[in-house]
Amino acid sequence: MRKLTFLFAVLLTSYGVKAQQPDLLSLVGEEKPKKEFQKNAFKSTRVIHGQSIEFLANGTLDFRILHRFGYLNTGVKNLFGLDQANMRMGLDYGISKRIMVGFGRSNINKEMDAFIKMRPIWQATGGWPVSVVIVSGMTYTSVPWTDPSRKNFYTSRMGFYNQIIIGRKFSNGFSMQVAPIMVHRNLVDSVANPHDTYAVEIGARIKLSQRISFMIDAHPIVSGRPTGAKDSYGVGFDIETGGHVFQLHFSNATGMNEKAYITGTTADFLKSEIRFGFNLSRVFTIVKPKMYRK
Amino acid sequence: MQTTMKNLLVALLFITSSAQAQDKFFTKTGKIYFDCTGGIEKIEATNKSTTCVLDSKAGLIQFSVLLKGFEFEKALMEEHFNENYVESDKFPKATFAGTITNNSEINYAKDGVYTAKVKGKLTMHGETKDVEAIGKVTVKKGAVVAAADFNILLSDFKVAIPSVVKDKINNKVTITVDCQLDPLKS
Numbered sequence: 001m002r003k004l005t006f007l008f009a010v011l012l013t014s015y016g017v018k019a020q021q022p023d024l025l026s027l028v029g030e031e032k033p034k035k036e037f038q039k040n041a042f043k044s045t046r047v048i049h050g051q052s053i054e055f056l057a058n059g060t061l062d063f064r065i066l067h068r069f070g071y072l073n074t075g076v077k078n079l080f081g082l083d084q085a086n087m088r089m090g091l092d093y094g095i096s097k098r099i100m101v102g103f104g105r106s107n108i109n110k111e112m113d114a115f116i117k118m119r120p121i122w123q124a125t126g127g128w129p130v131s132v133v134i135v136s137g138m139t140y141t142s143v144p145w146t147d148p149s150r151k152n153f154y155t156s157r158m159g160f161y162n163q164i165i166i167g168r169k170f171s172n173g174f175s176m177q178v179a180p181i182m183v184h185r186n187l188v189d190s191v192a193n194p195h196d197t198y199a200v201e202i203g204a205r206i207k208l209s210q211r212i213s214f215m216i217d218a219h220p221i222v223s224g225r226p227t228g229a230k231d232s233y234g235v236g237f238d239i240e241t242g243g244h245v246f247q248l249h250f251s252n253a254t255g256m257n258e259k260a261y262i263t264g265t266t267a268d269f270l271k272s273e274i275r276f277g278f279n280l281s282r283v284f285t286i287v288k289p290k291m292y293r294k
Numbered sequence: 295m296q297t298t299m300k301n302l303l304v305a306l307l308f309i310t311s312s313a314q315a316q317d318k319f320f321t322k323t324g325k326i327y328f329d330c331t332g333g334i335e336k337i338e339a340t341n342k343s344t345t346c347v348l349d350s351k352a353g354l355i356q357f358s359v360l361l362k363g364f365e366f367e368k369a370l371m372e373e374h375f376n377e378n379y380v381e382s383d384k385f386p387k388a389t390f391a392g393t394i395t396n397n398s399e400i401n402y403a404k405d406g407v408y409t410a411k412v413k414g415k416l417t418m419h420g421e422t423k424d425v426e427a428i429g430k431v432t433v434k435k436g437a438v439v440a441a442a443d444f445n446i447l448l449s450d451f452k453v454a455i456p457s458v459v460k461d462k463i464n465n466k467v468t469i470t471v472d473c474q475l476d477p478l479k480s
Contacts (some may be wrong), residue, residue, distance in 0.1 A: 022316070023356075024347035024348075024349055024354060024356045025320065025345055025347055025356050025358050026387075027320070027478060028322065028345060028347055028478065030322045036362070039373070039376075040376075040377055055368030056369075057370075057372075059369075059374075060368075060369055060370070104458075108297060145443060172383055209454075210377065211378065212376045241458060242458065242459060242462075243370060283369075283370055285367065285368045285369065285370075288367055289365055289366075289367065291340060291365060292367040
C-alpha cells in the first residue's frame with residue numbers, strides 16, 4: 001500500500017511537469033496588441049492623380065517626378081504622345097504619422113502648388129473601420145498676365161482646394177476610397193464659368209502580385225463644371241522596385257495638381273483622348289527612428 | 295492505513311510546493327536584433343517586445359515575437375519586410391520552442407555566467423525548422439539574462455528574395471537575442 005501511494009504521488013508530479021511542457025508562453029498571458037493601425041492601403045500617397053489615404057512615414061522625404069504625355073492616338077509620328085511631355089516636380093515630407101506636407105511645380109501654367117494632408121481617423125483593427133483624411137491645398141500660377149495694361153491682382157493667380165477622403169483597406173489585395181473635393185478658382189474667364197467646382201473622387205487598388213497593383217482613379221464632377229471641362233479618369237499600374245514606386249497610367253488629364261486636373265481636363269476619356277503618364281517616387285529617410293540615432 | 299494517509303499528505307505537499315517553486319523566468323520586453331545586410335546598405339532591425347519564458351527546472355525555453363514589432367532604420371524597409379518578405383499579415387508571429395541540452399550544468403540559484411546549448415524548433419513564415427544555438431545564461435540576484443547569437447537561412451523559411459535585390463539582402467540572417475528575465479510568480 002505504501003509503495004502504491006508513493007508511485008501514485010510520483011505519477012502525479014511527473015504528470016504535472018509534463019502538462020506544463022508544451023506551452024510556457026501561455027503562462028504569461030501572451031497576447032496580440034489590441035489596436036493595430038492598418039498600414040499600406042495604397043503603395044503610394046497618390047492613387048494616380050488624387051491623394052490616397054496613405055501617408056509618408058514621419059521623417060521621410062518623397063521626391064516625385066510626374067509626367068503626362070500627348071494623346072496615344074496621335075500615332076507614331078508623335079511617338080504615341082511621348083513627344084509632348086508635361087511634368088511636375090515635387091517634394092513631400094512626412095511630419096508625423098498623421099501629417100504630411102508637399103510642394104511642387106508644374107510646367108503647365110507655370111503653376112506651383114502646396115498642400116497639407118492630415119489623418120484624424122486611422123483605420124485600425126479593434127478601432128475605426130475606415131480612415132478619414134483631410135487635404136487642403138493652394139495653387140499659384142506664374143504665367144505673365146494676358147493683359148498687363150489692366151489692373152491685375154496677385155490673388156487672381158491663386159486657386160484652392162479642400163478634400164475629405166474616406167477610405168478603407170478591405171483586404172491585403174483590395175483598398176478603396178471615396179473623396180469629395182471642392183476646388184475654388186479665384187479668377188475665371190467669364191461670368192458663365194463657375195468659381196467653385198465640386199467633384200467626387202473614387203479610387204481603388206487591386207493588388208496583382210506583391211509588387212504590382214492595378215489602380216483606378218476617377219474624378220467625376222458633380223457640380224460647377226467649368227466651361228469645356230471633362231471628368232478625369234485614369235487606370236494604371238503601381239510597380240515597386242526597391243526604393244522606387246513607378247505609377248504607370250493611362251488617363252485623359254494633363255493636370256498634375258488637384259486644381260489643374262479637376263477644372264482643366266479638356267480631353268474626353270470616352271472619345272479615347274487618352275494619354276500615357278507616369279509618377280515616379282523616391283523616398284529618402286531624413287529623420288531616423290530614435291533607436292538608430294547616434 | 296495511517297502511514298498511507300501520511301504518505302499521501304507528503305505527496306500532496308510535494309506537488310503543491312513544486313508548483314509554487316520559482317523555477318520559471320519570463321519577460322515581455324526581450325530584445326531580438328537581426329542583420330541580413332548583403333551590400334553597402336545596412337539592413338537591420340530590432341524588436342523590443344519579445345516574450346520569453348524559461349523553465350529552469352525542465353530546461354525549456356520558448357520565445358514569441360510579433361514580426362510587425364521590428365523597427366528598421368528606414369520606414370520603407372519596414373514596409374517591405376512586412377508586406378513582401380515575412381508577410382506579417384498572414385504570419386504575424388515567429389516562435390521558438392527549445393530545450394537547454396546542458397541544463398544540469400546551469401545553477402540558477404547561484405550567480406554566474408553559464409554556457410547554454412539550446413536546441414529547438416523555430417517557426418516563421420509558416421515554416422518550422424530545427425535551430426541550434428550556443429547561448430549564455432547569466433544568473434544575477436535571482437534574475438536571469440538569456441543571450442544568444444545564431445544564423446538562419448531565409449530560403450529555409452521560404453522567404454523569397456527577388457533577383458533585383460539579391461546582392462542587397464543576405465540569405466544568411468544573423469540573429470541576436472538578449473532577454474532579461476524575471477522570476478515568474480504563479
